[in-house]
Amino acid sequence: MSVLTPQFALEKREQLIRDGFCVIPGILQGSLLERWRAFSDEWLDRTPVDQKYRYQGSDFHISSERRFRSKRMTHPETDPWSPLVDELVDLPAAAEVCELMGFEGREADDTVLILSKPAHGPALYWHQDFMEWNHPKACTPWPTRIFLSYYTVDTTRENGCLRAIPGSHLKRLPLHDLLPAAHGPEIQAATDDHPAFLDHPDAVDLPVKAGDLVINDARLLHAAYPNSTDTRRTLLLQWHSLFPYPNVPSWWKGPVPEAYYDYDPKAVYEPSRIPGKYLADFNS
Numbered sequence: 001m002s003v004l005t006p007q008f009a010l011e012k013r014e015q016l017i018r019d020g021f022c023v024i025p026g027i028l029q030g031s032l033l034e035r036w037r038a039f040s041d042e043w044l045d046r047t048p049v050d051q052k053y054r055y056q057g058s059d060f061h062i063s064s065e066r067r068f069r070s071k072r073m074t075h076p077e078t079d080p081w082s083p084l085v086d087e088l089v090d091l092p093a094a095a096e097v098c099e100l101m102g103f104e105g106r107e108a109d110d111t112v113l114i115l116s117k118p119a120h121g122p123a124l125y126w127h128q129d130f131m132e133w134n135h136p137k138a139c140t141p142w143p144t145r146i147f148l149s150y151y152t153v154d155t156t157r158e159n160g161c162l163r164a165i166p167g168s169h170l171k172r173l174p175l176h177d178l179l180p181a182a183h184g185p186e187i188q189a190a191t192d193d194h195p196a197f198l199d200h201p202d203a204v205d206l207p208v209k210a211g212d213l214v215i216n217d218a219r220l221l222h223a224a225y226p227n228s229t230d231t232r233r234t235l236l237l238q239w240h241s242l243f244p245y246p247n248v249p250s251w252w253k254g255p256v257p258e259a260y261y262d263y264d265p266k267a268v269y270e271p272s273r274i275p276g277k278y279l280a281d282f283n284s
């Protein structure tokens, strides 16, 4: 059964391009949502979290069985894997959304990240998760790296829902220059009076129902409220790459930035989490 109409999918795609995020209701449902809730609760109950992850709540990477069997895991003896990951990565309703939204050349990382926020856990700092700011692909008006998120419980301001700054994936804000690299030692060691925890006038809340699909551009500035309730708030997150360089989406009607074709085959584009010249100034 179709989960969304082509027209609705196009509206969601426009929002993803304009704002850097969109929400598709009711994608993870029924038994798979229940089994993930049980698996993640059991995992979190028995696995201690290093205190450096206190702002993220946890950062567990679970591989798929497919990845394990094809010997693509770095430490297959010790690193976790589960067939539940294959089920979530291959979820037909999500694949249909991606198809209708025109995500060409899509490749999923074969892992699910469990990012939990424990009862009474702190806020998550403002950050963006893009890691290729040195590469000309960083300037595209379309997303080339996205994360698909499902929360296993309904989220609200009280239990630590996501927040985002619409458009911050394409425009440099003064806040960008105050932020250390996401999830690196500097921000992990910071106290919560760091500017990365300040409120922002353009921020919007993204409360969702359990199992809604939240799609975010990796370049989007986002954060989360503290969890002031007695119940854990868990997020299952998957990374996907789209439109491999130097592709342009077949449906793209707007101009392609000249900088997109800057690519020098002799250059080495070191990974970087810090936006450079490819993030347009907010005045431009």
Ligand SMILES: O=C(O)CCC(=O)C(=O)O
Pocket (backbone or CB within 6 Å): 056, 115, 117, 124, 129, 161, 162, 222, 223, 224, 235
């Ligand atoms: O906890 C959340 O809602 C967002 C988590 C996140 O963005 C991250 O850990 O990079």
Ligand SMILES: [Fe+2]
Pocket (backbone or CB within 6 Å): 127, 128, 129, 222
């Ligand atoms: Fe993030």
